[in-house]
Amino acid sequence: DAKTTQPPSMDCAEGRAANLPCNHSTISGNEYVYWYRQIHSQGPQYIIHGLKNNETNEMASLIITEDRKSSTLILPHATLRDTAVYYCIVLSYGQNFVFGPGTRLSVLP
Amino acid sequence: DTGVSQDPRHKITKRGQNVTFRCDPISEHNRLYWYRQTLGQGPEFLTYFQNEAQLEKSRLLSDRFSAERPKGSFSTLEIQRTEQGDSAMYLCASRYGERERDEQYFGPGTRLTVT
Numbered sequence: 001d002a003k004t005t006q007p008p009s010m011d012c013a014e015g016r017a018a019n020l021p022c023n024h025s026t027i028s029g030n031e032y033v034y035w036y037r038q039i040h041s042q043g044p045q046y047i048i049h050g051l052k053n054n055e056t057n058e059m060a061s062l063i064i065t066e067d068r069k070s071s072t073l074i075l076p077h078a079t080l081r082d083t084a085v086y087y088c089i090v091l092s093y094g095q096n097f098v099f100g101p102g103t104r105l106s107v108l109p
Numbered sequence: 110d111t112g113v114s115q116d117p118r119h120k121i122t123k124r125g126q127n128v129t130f131r132c133d134p135i136s137e138h139n140r141l142y143w144y145r146q147t148l149g150q151g152p153e154f155l156t157y158f159q160n161e162a163q164l165e166k167s168r169l170l171s172d173r174f175s176a177e178r179p180k181g182s183f184s185t186l187e188i189q190r191t192e193q194g195d196s197a198m199y200l201c202a203s204r205y206g207e208r209e210r211d212e213q214y215f216g217p218g219t220r221l222t223v224t
Contacts, residue, residue, distance in 0.1 A: 034212065043111070043215030044152065051195025071179050087151055096142070096165065097213065 003027070010105040012082075018075040020103050022088030025069045031092045033064060035073045037084040038102070044087065047073065068074045078107045113216035115201050121222045122191055129187045130219045134203030141184050142213060143176055144200040145169065152200050153190075158184060191223045 005023040012018040024033065034049040048055055048062045050071075055062045061074040075082055087102040112135040122128050134141050137158050144152035155174070156166045160181035170176075173191075179182040188195055198220050202213040 038216075041218075041220075043113075043202075043218050045111070046212045046214065049212060085151075096154045096157065097152075098154070101149070101151055 002102055003098065004088045006088055007087070007104045008101065009035060011106050011107070011108055012075075012078045014080060014107050014109050015077055018073075018078040018082065018107070020073040020075075020086050020088075020105065021070065022073070022109075023070045024088070024090045027068050028092070029089050033068075033071050033087045034091070034097070035060070035062065035091065036087045036099075037082075038087070039081075039084045039106065044099075047086075070104050078105075080107050080109065083107045088109060111214040111216065113201060113214050115216040115219050117219055118217060119133065119220045121223075122146055123166070124191055124193060124223055126191055127189045128191060129185050129188065130199055130201075130221075132184045132186070132203075132216060133203030134183070134201070135143045135214060136182070136195065137223050138203035138205050139181065140204040142185050142202040144202065145185070145194075145217055146198040146200060155186075168214075179192075188221075191221075194197070196223045 003040040005055050032049050035047040038044045048060050050062045064071045085102040085104050114133045116131045141156040143155040146152040154167050155170050156176050158178040161178050173189045176186045198218040200218045202215045204213045205211045
C-alpha cells in the first residue's frame, strides 16, 4: 500500500500557483519524498524529491514540514500543460516505488 | 523524451496469444524496472533488474509473465497466453542505482489491448 494520502482532484487557474498537498504521517527518517506527474497517455515524469529541506528546481518547489509528516508541491505559475495526475511517493534507498492514485490537477483557462 | 524507449507503443492481440515488449533504458543506468498500469490507477511494480540479474518480482507477475535483460542493456517482457485482464499500460523505467537519491526515468509505455 502507498504510504501517502493525496486529494483525488484539484483545480487551479492558469497563471496561478498550484499547491498540491501530500500526507505521509508514517514517514521514517531515511525515507525521501518524491513527486512525479503523468500527463495523459504518457509515462510518469520525475519532478522533484527531498529528504528534510525544502527543494526547488526549474519545474517546482517542494516544501516539507519540520516534522516531515506532510509536504506540498508548488507549481509557481501553472499552465494548461501542467494538467496531469501528480503522485507523491515516500521511499528509502532499495525500496521500490509504490504509486497511489495521485491527485488529478486540472489547470483551467 | 526521458531517454527511455519502449516498443511497440500499442499492441492489440487476441486472447491466448503471446506478446513481447521491449524496453531500452538510458545507457548508463544499471537498474531497470517494469510496471503495469490500469485505467485510473497508479503504476504497479512488476519486477526489476540490476544489470542482467532479476532481483525482485512482484506477486503480480504470474507464471505467464517473464522478463529478461540478457546483456544488462535492453529488457523484454513477455506475456504468454494473454487474458483480457492483461490489458493495461506496461511501463519501463531505468535508474542509475548507485546513489541513494537517484530518480527513476520512465518510458512512454506500451499499451496492450487483449480482445
